[in-house]
Amino acid sequence: MTEAVRADARRNYELLLSVAREAFAEHGTDASLRDVARRAGVGIGTLYRHFPTREALLEALFRTRFDDLRLRAEDLLSSQSPREALVAWLKELAIGSTTYRGLPESVMAAVRDPDSELHASCMRMRGAGAALLDRAQRSGDVRSDVTIEELMALAAGVAWVSSESTGGADLVDRLMILVTTGLATA
Incomplete structure (x- = not known):
């Protein structure tokens, strides 16, 4: 060539x-x-x-974003209180997922499908989020029965709702406060 x-x-x-x-x-x-x-x-x-495939195109577009979220989670492991670190990461995930209509659904589908072009990038990002969740649970700041799958579903839901309304980032913040309040131990 x-x-x-x-x-x-x-x-x-x-x-x-x-x-x-x-x-x-x-x-x-x-x-x-x-x-x-x-x-x-x-x-x-x-x-x-x-x-x-469409997923190959999405993977090329989002690989950097997912890698950035993974790196951000790794940074947050040592920079803030465990609960604040987890909440900050979830907000960034939700806000980033509002970029394109349909992105939250694509991410959730890719996590479930090991054959998806997006799967590896999503799983690395998910693993970094799981480390934040584990740290927050070990500190006693977050309920022990919460899973990373549930948190990613919550972030996807918040992203979807905010992208379907006119609330934008402010709505993401408000919804994340409501969602993360339910994560706390009594």
Whole structure:
């Protein structure tokens, strides 16, 4: 493969990501892939060469975001009280999940499906959140019967509700306060 071909392929890859980001912001994660290719000025075959599935495209878009959430959880393990660290991470997860309509559903589906292109990124992020939950439970700040699956479902629910209303980040904050109050031990 020549340098020019590799450079052209890299440009197409980056252009497709940029256009997909815009299309998903406008239409949610179910935006037409044919429309993404058309907007990028490439054929649908070019899109599928780079991203064989919708999930492969989503994974490329969100890998960095999920890695950032994982790193944030790791930082929070030593920076705040266990409960505050967990709550801060859950808020960031919920707010980040409001970026695109349909994203919370995509994340929850990927966690359940080991064959999903998003699965590995989601599971690394989930594992980091589980460490925060474990720390908060060991400190006695959070109920011992709460699971990371339940917390991710709560964050996804908060994200979905806030993306379907006009409340935005303020609504996420209010809902997270209500949700996390229920996590506390008596």
